[in-house]
Amino acid sequence: MHPYEMAQTLRSRAKEESVRLNYGSLYGVVESLEKRGMVRVRETVREGRRPERTIYEITETGVREATDWLTDLLSVPEKEFPAFMAALSFLPAVPPDEAAAALRQRAKAIEIRLLKMRGVGRVAGEAGLPRLFSLESEYEAALIEAELEFVRKLVEEIESGSLDGFQIWLAIQNEDGLAQDAVLQLTFRSPPKEVSD
Numbered sequence: 001m002h003p004y005e006m007a008q009t010l011r012s013r014a015k016e017e018s019v020r021l022n023y024g025s026l027y028g029v030v031e032s033l034e035k036r037g038m039v040r041v042r043e044t045v046r047e048g049r050r051p052e053r054t055i056y057e058i059t060e061t062g063v064r065e066a067t068d069w070l071t072d073l074l075s076v077p078e079k080e081f082p083a084f085m086a087a088l089s090f091l092p093a094v095p096p097d098e099a100a101a102a103l104r105q106r107a108k109a110i111e112i113r114l115l116k117m118r119g120v121g122r123v124a125g126e127a128g129l130p131r132l133f134s135l136e137s138e139y140e141a142a143l144i145e146a147e148l149e150f151v152r153k154l155v156e157e158i159e160s161g162s163l164d165g166f167q168i169w170l171a172i173q174n175e176d177g178l179a180q181d182a183v184l185q186l187t188f189r190s191p192p193k194e195v196s197d
Helices: 003-012 023-035 060-075 083-089 096-126 131-160 166-173 177-188
Strands: 039-045 053-058
Touching: 003 023, 003 053, 023 039, 023 053, 053 060, 096 131, 096 166
Parallel strands: none
Antiparallel strands: 039 053
16 A cells, blocks of 8 residues: 555544554654565556555565564553543542542543444444454453443542541641641552561
């Protein structure tokens, strides 16, 4: 394919839903792959008045590199840093009632997202798309369902006051210096020393 056709194919397959794509840099990426011997020029074509288009094909080196890279992605868990996880790590900075309201809002947004995903999945299945080609959506749905369950439970614990550390949270919000010191000590204390035989 030529790079424009690659971009159109990626769009038609909605790959931007599972891969962060910058279509504007695709030509630069293809050029870089060519320099590294991953792809090579197959031919240059012209259709009517359109400009010439260079068609590329993957090389043996490119196939090997892609297979190795994807195998690593599948086999080696990597630490990711989702924004929601960062927000949870600073949860005590928000008053409990506001946090619960924001989390309820998040739960509703997740529910809507899941409904859309299930609808798209159903349509894809009815259109005959094999499960093999929608595994990333299935994985995303499983993660979102787990997040929804977590968020709902967290909201319940906040609203009931049963969240472990809730009283410290209230004290932080009331600007109680002793509670803030306690939180700092809990957060930055040294790990327990190992007991030797």
